[in-house]
Amino acid sequence: MSRPTDTKARIHAVARALFMQQGVQQTSLRQIADQLGITKPALYYHFDSREALVASMFQPLLADMEAHLAALEAAPPSDPRVLLGQHFDLLSRHRDLIVMLVRDFSILTELDLVARMFAWRHRLMTLLVGPAPSVEARVRAVVAIGGMADTAVEFPDVPMDRIKPTAIEAACAALGLPPAPRPPVRAAAKRPRRAT
Template sequence: MARSTPSTRERIQEVALEMFARQGVQRTSLQDIANRLGITKPALYYHFSSRDDLVRSIVNPLIQEGEELVARHEQRDPVVVSELLEDYFDFHYRHREKLMLVLTELRILGEIESIDAALDWRRRLVGLVFGPEPTLDQAARAIMAFGGIQDCCLQLPDAPHQRLRTAAVDAALTVLGAAA
């Protein structure tokens, strides 16, 4: 099935994400985005009340999807670590551009309170792999495994998806050791 033409709202988000990634959020005005789209600033304000509102509209669905991923695995008994890592990889690979925005604009995103849930994911992911009270060694291994998957998706964007997925998940399983 062919993808429908993006709505004006979706086009604004796409252009904003591209401009934010290239110039930074603070150096990208709503007027810049409107000009790039060939629309008026009032037309942009019809869809988004502020730059923060626009940033939230890009980041919050990402945060929500990540929350759903973690919650889905929290419902599984037992947790299959390899499946958790594969899903975590797929999430990060699919959202590489948005995640780069999050990482490069942490200060701004913290100000709009979108990042708090994402920061809690790591704690919950560690708990899924090693239980509610992991040792320091276990917590470090899990943080390295999940952080490594994220970094592979962001730092190796031209690698073929399946090859990168296999390499990243295998490496994460190795770091986790016996838990996997």
């Protein structure tokens, strides 16, 4: 017999696929139940509304983002390149949810996420450019953070580990940071000449 957590994971997977395909507002709990091969009351046992299902799917992202920012704020100031790399890793872990948000803005309203996302960005900006930056520094930070996040959505079929180095360098360039030093190129070992 499957455990409740297994069933919830299956519900999340089917709902995610349908939400990505046709949007949250156009997907009913009946469609999700039919795809799962269960009755609607069985689905209601786990989620009493579509809103509760969506909130449950996004809870890991919300908790992860809050914990991520709190840990960064509690730690000594970090190198911006390291901080951006850690933030990119968080975006990578929740890429499918971020793509879903961008494809269906109704989720932002449904979960009351707009103010929360602006607050997250402002906290990250403070970590990158300090508590009282110039307008120019704030603009650079917005471009860096937003542009890096957009790569997760713009290139859905490209592995995130391939995108990461370029995204971080582009974000650092937007912040006005110098390029990362390149590792020295090792010269090829010379082959000894053969005696003729």
